[in-house]
Ligand SMILES: Nc1ncnc2c1ncn2[C@@H]1O[C@H](COP(=O)(O)OP(=O)(O)O)[C@@H](O)[C@H]1O
């Protein structure tokens with residue numbers, strides 16, 4: 181059996197020479213400095229929010245809520261509107277100067293907030309801090325990989341310079357993300373200390389702000405002490421709005437079905453909690469410490485969810501889990517909204533965080549795998565496959581944090597008479613409830629769109645997954661191999677069709693390589709002649725010496741080849757969960773023997789349905805090329821069919837087109853005169869939509885092997 185480790189391209193042990201990242205002195209020194217900056221960056225969020233609340237102390241609830249919304253919105257606004265500008269700046273300025281400058285400026289800005297003690301300056305500080313974070317983040321993510329020297333020996337997949345750079349990039353990402361719960365914890369501690377020392381809310385907030393400024397100062401000093409942060413190089417930061425505008429299904433981002441809805445739902449739930457947390461916690465008697473606890477629950481939950489995403493309920497489809505996670509997160513948010521108890525709100529928020537993290541992990545790793553993992557590993561900042569979901573998450577979170585607090589203020593507290601008693605629904609609770617319902621709808625939409633086990637009931641599917649099994653609905657148990665009519669497979673069947681020289685063989689091969697790189701069990705095959713009998717049939721069919729073969733006999737011989745092919749190659753592979761990529765299938769007979777030979781297409785379709793037991797591809801890629809262009813591409817002497825006149829090939833082309841037009845959702849029609857690389861990228865995007873989870877995840881535990889990978 182062959183084991184593919186392609187989904188885990190980085191070896192545990194780095195190559196000799198430099199055996200781990202921690203042996204790189206500059207990297208060792210930079211990491212704590214970046215950690216400090218990142219903690220400062222995250223701490224700014226609750227610190228400035230608390231400042232806005234303290235500065236609006238005498239005002240009514242709506243004005244305070246509005247101030248919170250403005251601070252949070254301004255913190256995120258630069259990332260939404262000015263991302264490409266930050267990329268340009270980051271590319272112009274020396275990395276060390278950029279890191280140092282961002283920390284020093286943030287030190288000054290945060291320090292002046294308690295000194296000036298004015299709401300407009302708190303707002304301005306939020307915008308400026310957001311702007312500097314936008315500049316700092318791409319530089320901080322690009323700096324660690326740049327510290328790995330060129331030319332390290334490459335003694336394995338992912339080893340050497342490129343392997344260590346990828347590891348450094350992931351380490352930088354972890355450093356920045358892990359700082360969020362650390363900052364929330366620090367804020368909670370500072371709030372508790374402040375509450376113990378000071379009576380006034382203003383002084384307590386000042387303590388947090390001074391501490392925040394001090395963290396930035398320490399970070400700036402730490403960066404200043406490092407001499408060897410490499411210089412600048414181009415950093416591309418795509419505009420989130422442009423990405424979303426272009427995005428969606430079939431857009432250039434190639435976002436698969438359901439991903440946008442899922443990320444919107446998850447980010448809405450997380451953003452709404454972040455926006456409402458300060459006021460909601462205060463309403464529940466929690467003050468700043470309660471606020472910190474909610475933020476800690478959310479951020480730690482998110483991190484845990486991202487870790488859990490690929491590991492939880494392994495036999496369960498990740499695509500199903502994606503929508504379910506969003507729904508679960510929304511339900512937890514409803515609990516936060518309706519139950520007026522701080523510990524319950526903290527626990528429910530942790531669950532919302534975990535669910536959002538699981539959704540993110542499922543969405544980005546399974547639904548949007550990188551088209552070219554190696555190229556993405558080399559990306560200094562953001563893998564392109566993540567750019568679209570990240571843009572959706574950012575813009576949704578922006579809307580949520582900015583809109584939920586003023587919405588809560590506008591709704592105000594409501595007293596509902598329940599007959600026997602009264603129920604008090606806080607304004608924040610009502611706003612969270614609205615956000616939760618929208619997130620719930622987004623989750624249900626994502627579930628509908630991304631589900632790859634439609635028709636399989638959810639509860640038994642979940643129960644089986646809890647037992648570590650894949651649920652097989654009654655009546656769909658594996659059946660005898662010689663009965664293609666009853667193929668009950670879990671795999672995916674992709675056919676490549678088109679005229680002579682269209683590039684079917686080339687693209688089928690490239691698609692198979694790509695799929696294998698992602699750990700899928702792939703069987704590549706072709707018609708006619710994939711089996712022993714098939715080879716003899718192929719010889720008869722294509723030999724130019726074969727003369728006088730009747731059209732019906734020709735059709736039946738192709739169908740006979742296909743029947744053998746399905747029974748002995750395609751069906752067994754699909755039954756074991758493999759992805760079958762076939763160069764030609766039934767459509768070739770319909771196009772060549774039907775349209776080309778001008779025979780009744782429905783009769784040929786009937787014969788083929790019987791021969792194949794009705795097995796239809798999940799996706800047919802039709803490569804369209806003018807017959808003359810295609811035939812000119814071929815180098816070998818023309819076979820019996822290729823030697824047919826031009827108008828025969830024109831009819832074949834028209835036939836393929838008619839078949840695709842009749843069932844557009846099952847076809848991907850491409851102009852095959854375009855460059856190969858472009859075509860294969862489009863094919864990959866489309867294939868992603870129909871991919872199941874990498875089945876080895878489940879099977880691996882049971883068998884400790886991946887299903888065999890073989891070419892037929
Ligand atoms: N998009 C393309 N543009 C130009 N040449 C191509 C393209 N795709 C394939 N080819 C070339 O055309 C020839 C036929 O390709 P092949 O994949 O064997 O076609 P088919 O299997 O459809 O007959 C090969 O030499 C291949 O390198």
Ligand SMILES: Cc1cn([C@H]2C[C@H](O)[C@@H](COP(=O)(O)OP(=O)(O)O)O2)c(=O)[nH]c1=O
Pocket residue numbers: 679680681684685707708722738763764765766768769770772773821822
């Ligand atoms: C599968 C199939 C192929 N054909 C023809 C098309 C091709 O000319 C030939 C298959 O030869 P092949 O060399 O495999 O063609 P290509 O590389 O273009 O895919 O058989 C039919 O006429 N009917 C069919 O059902």
